[in-house]
Amino acid sequence: MKNVEDAYKLSPPQRELLTWRQPALETRLEHLCWSFRGPLDEGALEQALKELVHRHTVLRTAFFTQGLAEPMQVVREKVSAVLERVELPHVAEPERAEQLAAWLEEDRRRGMNLTAAPLARLTLLRTAPESGTLVFGYHPLVLDARSAHLCLEELLRLFQAMREKTVGTEAPEKPRPYREYLAWLEQQGMGELENHFRHVLREAQPTLLPESPAAGAAEGTPTHQVQQLVLTPAASGAVQLFLRRNKLSLATLVQSAWALLLRPYASGGDVLFGVLVPGRPTSLPRGESMLGRFAHVRPWRVAVPADGNTLRWLRGQQAELTGRQRDPSVSLAQVRSWLGLPEDAPLFQSAVTTWESPEENTLEELGRSLGLRSLHPRVLPLPFPLTVEALSGERLTLRLHHDPRRFSALKAIHLVGRLGALLETLATQPDQDLSSLLRELESEKREPVITAGARVEVAELQTLLAQHPAVREVAVRAEGSELVAHVVPVSRQTRKLDFSLFFFADEDDGASDKYRLLMEAGKFADRHGFRAIWTPERHFHPHGGLYPNPSVLAAALSSVTENIQLRAGSVVLPLQSPFRVVEEWSIVDNLSRGRAGLSVVSGWVPNDFALAPENFARKRDILFERLEQVERLWLGEAIPAKDGAGNEVQLRVFPRPVQPKLPLWVTCSTDPGLFEKTGTLGYHVLTSVIGQSLDEALEKLGLYGAALTRAGHRREEHITSLMMHAFVGRDADEVLDKVRGPLTSYLRAHVALMQTLVKSLELQVDINQPQWLDYLASYAFERYYRTGALIGTVTSCLPMVDRLMTSGVDEVACLIDFGVDVDAVLEGLTHLAELKRLVHDDALRMERVLTESLEERLPGRRPAVRFRLVEALP
Known part of the structure; x- marks a missing residue:
């Protein structure tokens, strides 16, 4: 026969699919969708597709049923495989998910002609000049979900090779054709399997739940909901x-x-x-890598x-x-x-x-290396x-x-x-014990009831909203042509959290504009109501090396901002003369018209003390001695010093600052005693979750608050600032793709953090060994971004924000420059500002959270409901 390589019967899974009538077999397409941003070599991708189809018989298979006693599948020698290209209208980011869902539904309706191979297609959907979605659509007669993933992984490897022009350098292993699976099946005796089913299904009846059809659902209507x-x-x-x-x-x-x-x-x-x-077929050699159904x-x-x-x-x-x-x-x-x-x-x-x-998801890692992200299966x-x-x-x-x-x-x-x-x-x-579980389940066995005459949509929405943890009571009513949800929240936050930006970037020898992020982010934060910008002091190391002098950078920021506070986070006071510290920051205070603030630290890196080696041994004591001097000088007092001739003199500092009192923080890391001393002395406190868990940091902030109270200081007049890594975006998967590499490298550079991890995991390892350091850095990332950072979407970060507020944190200092590219960080600031808005506006927050919750609970449906926050239901 012309263009026929092979022909054989269907496997049991394939025959089973032929019996599934809803939806029509031709439209039972499934999809793997992979978003991308940036250039994509379409020529190399199409060549990879052609090679993939050439290698695998299942991708050149068609099915014939008409006029045959038994359905047959036919493998074609040659088929045409092309990369389909579709330009979609450019829409705003929130509408792209709906746009993609509509296109996938249309692609299903388009279906596939089962007699015409290949029964898989690759489509490039462009939603912007250099972004879109790569869609691998396939029919379940030829591939199941695992095979589709394997197929896509091989496609990407071929694409990589085509793009890098390394095709043919290694002879790929010849894949096993699907026919060998059928031959293997014929060799398996079915007697044992038949006996098994006869035994386990003897007198067995399907376990049935009480049915409760939706009102108005007509019998015979082929539909489904989720x-x-x-x-x-x-x-x-x-x-x-x-x-x-x-x-x-x-x-x-x-x-x-x-x-x-x-x-x-x-x-x-x-x-x-x-x-x-x-x-x-695990017993079939190389059966795990075989493609098929x-x-x-x-x-x-x-x-x-x-x-x-x-x-x-x-x-x-x-x-x-x-x-x-x-x-x-x-x-x-x-x-x-x-x-x-x-x-x-x-x-x-x-x-x-x-x-x-x-x-070990090699497919995800391979996709990220090629500029692809957010892989999502769409299975019927x-x-x-x-x-x-x-x-x-x-x-x-x-x-x-x-x-x-x-x-x-x-x-x-x-x-x-x-x-x-x-x-x-x-x-x-x-x-x-299982008995307690079963008793609880038996007691919960109750059926939901729809009030007679109520709209099903109203009852559905009201039930979903009532299950949300932020909702105490809710009533959904039809008011004219729209649905309105009257919501009584569980609680309202009386305290509000301030948001600041924190910087600690690596020195980048290749950067032409090293301070672009600092300046642009500073201007953005100033316009959008952030509380402060923190710049650190770091010496003699590329990690943080952009910031040897925070006062110079604060002075630069003062010229492009009007409202935001400009703070050092932190001045290593044992390295500095109190006179110079007050002089420099008094200049900042004047340039900014009273917006200067200072956090001080004793220092910990021996190399830094090349500036004052004699102070390293007593750095903690010197910190507090000089801190007192800084306060006195700022107030205009004279303090004793020796001049160049060795004479005792009393010196004051000029220019005089704008603020009568300098806002002062003490940077505390892990020592509980330092938190208590800071509270006793009445300073603000700055801490972080580097080297300690969030629970430990919050516990020590509790010690600080208790010390404030014991010393007679008013808690409401003192600020607890917590530094956390932050990157907020619209899509959770894209956020993780952006931050995983940079944040892992950042955490890897913190030896103290690695030592803390080793201790918490009770591991006997040498963190100087590269393989252990890589493992611990990867583990640190997984734990840190989940439990100690503001990384995710606006709404996914809200629980972390709530925890900080209820734990007594006044300000979160968002560390944004940990290695993510500058443009992405600046774009992410818009979402961080949106998070801040929701934290400060209860009604806006409730509307956003509940709208997203309904969209999440009802995929593919966008409920048209308006929310109204009320104190009590009428």
């Missing part, structure tokens, strides 16, 4: 830590949690639902005992899941045949799927009345796809909320 729950960073971190510690998979945890939720509805102790298993749905029967240790039960489930995943693929039709059931007999009502990122739900989908990531995402003709939105909200809470409970309380 309710989504994204766990908080704390809950997601707890789940990830629990899984790592106990060597459990996310699939085990989610399937077990779903079994527990279904247990109160089961007639016995066993629960039956479907699971999507990888189905990869291997994943399939299989019935899963879980025995949930009435009591026993929960963690021990979870480990048993893991062993069972691992063992059964080695089974050969089988279709649900074959299972029904073995059980003697009719072809349309439902084996289960609900199914569970999980998408886990591997520990399984065709069952209820499908639970769990996606791992920085925050664990749960989606409950449901047929609204059988399960209302309120029912779905209820179930996904209970599932999320149960996952957190299993992760944080794994040693409790």
Whole structure:
């Protein structure tokens, strides 16, 4: 036959897909979407695509069913593979997600002709001259999700080679064709598998939840809805830590949690639902790297005992899941045949799927190296009345796809909320007895009720908003043509947090404008109501080497700002003459018309003391001796000194400052005694989370506050300033891509931080060994950005801000120049200013947080609701 390389039957997973009628098979496209910014070599990308299609038979496969006794797949010798290019209208950033979602839906409707290979396509969507999204669309008949990731990884490696012109330097390993998987399947005896299903499914009935169809949902309407729950960073971190510690998979945890939720509805102790298993032929050499359709749905029967240790039960489930995943693929039709059931007999009502990122995600790293970021899968739900989908990531995402003709939105909200809470409970309380869990679940088994005559949309929104932790009470009403949510908040912050900018950049020999960021950020902060700009004192080292003299830089900033305070963070006082410190900062105070401020520190780097070597041994004592002198000189007093002839003289400092009293901070790092002394003496305090955790820093600020009170100082007149790394953006994934490398390098340079990590992890390692230092720096980044920084989106940073305010922090000094490129930092300042606005405006914050929450809970839908903050519901 012309242009035919091979032809063979379909595998069980492929045959199963042919039975899924909704949506139409031709439109069951799935996508991997990868955003990019910057230039993209389209020619090299298209060449890589052609080579990829040439190498893999599954990408040259078409399917034929008409007029055949049995469907066949045909591998073409040659196919045309082109990079499709689409120019989308340029829209603002917030609308791009909706624009992409609309295009993906249109691409699905466009579908694929199953008789025309390839059944995968690569599209370059441009939303701006040098940014857009790379979309890899594929049909599940030829690739499952794991194969699609492998396919995309190989495509990027080929792209890299084409771009760098290294093609052919290494002969790539020839991939195993999909036909070999079918040959392997034929060699597997199905007798054991048939006996297994006959045994576990004997007299088993699908575990059914009470149905609650949405009002007005017409029977026969092919549609589905989704309710989504994204766990908080704390809950997601707890789940990830629990899984790592106990060597459990996310699939085990989610399937077990779903079994527990279904247990109160089961007639016995066993629960039956479907699971999507990888189905990869692990016993076939190089089977893990083979491309094709291997994943399939299989019935899963879980025995949930009435009591026993929960963690021990979870480990048993893991062993069972691992063992059964080695089974050969089988279709649900074959299972029904073995059980003697009719072809349309439902084996289960609900199914569970999980998408886990591997520990070492080479695809993500490879993409970042090529300028790609934010990889997102767009997978269609399984065709069952209820499908639970769990996606791992920085925050664990749960989606409950449901047929609204059988399960209302309120029912779905209820179930996904209970599932999320149960996952957190299993992760944080794994040693409790199953009996207590089951009793709690049984007591919670209640059905959501819609008030007679109420609009479903109103009830859905009101239920979702009522679950938000910031909402005490809510009532959603239709007022004219719009929906209005009257919200009573849980609480309102009476204290407000000030925001400042902090600088500590490395010296960059190649930079032509070393102080551009400082000056431009200073002007921005001045216009947008930031409290202060902090510049440090650093000597003889490239790390922080841009700042040997903060007073000079503060003087420069005074000429381009009008309102913002200009502070040193911090003057190493044992290195300086008190006379020079007051002279310089009095000039700054005059130039800025009274905006100078000073934090002082004893110093810790021996090299710095080349300026005053005799002071190193007594640096702490000298700090406070000279601090008293600085205060007196600022007030206009004369203090004793020796002149050049050795005479005792009394000297005053000029010019006289504008402020009668100099605002003074003491920089405290980890010594609790220094915090207490600073409070006793009545100075402001500046600290950070470098070398200590946030909990430790806040505890020491508590010691400072207690010392203030004991010494008779008024707490409200004193400022606690906390330095934190900060980078705020619109997209969480893009933020992480921007900060991961620079912040890891920054943390790596802090030996004290590395030593603290070694101690906290109880590791016996030498941090001078590069391999350990790299590991610890990577670990430090993961822990630091989650628990000790303002890194993320505007709303994702709000919980950290709340914690600082409730812990007595008055000002967060945002360290913004830790290695991220200048233009990105300046762009990020707009989002940092937006965060500040939300912190200072309760109504604006509530509207923003609840709007984003609804968009997160209802993906693909933008609810049109207006929010009104009220003290109480009428």
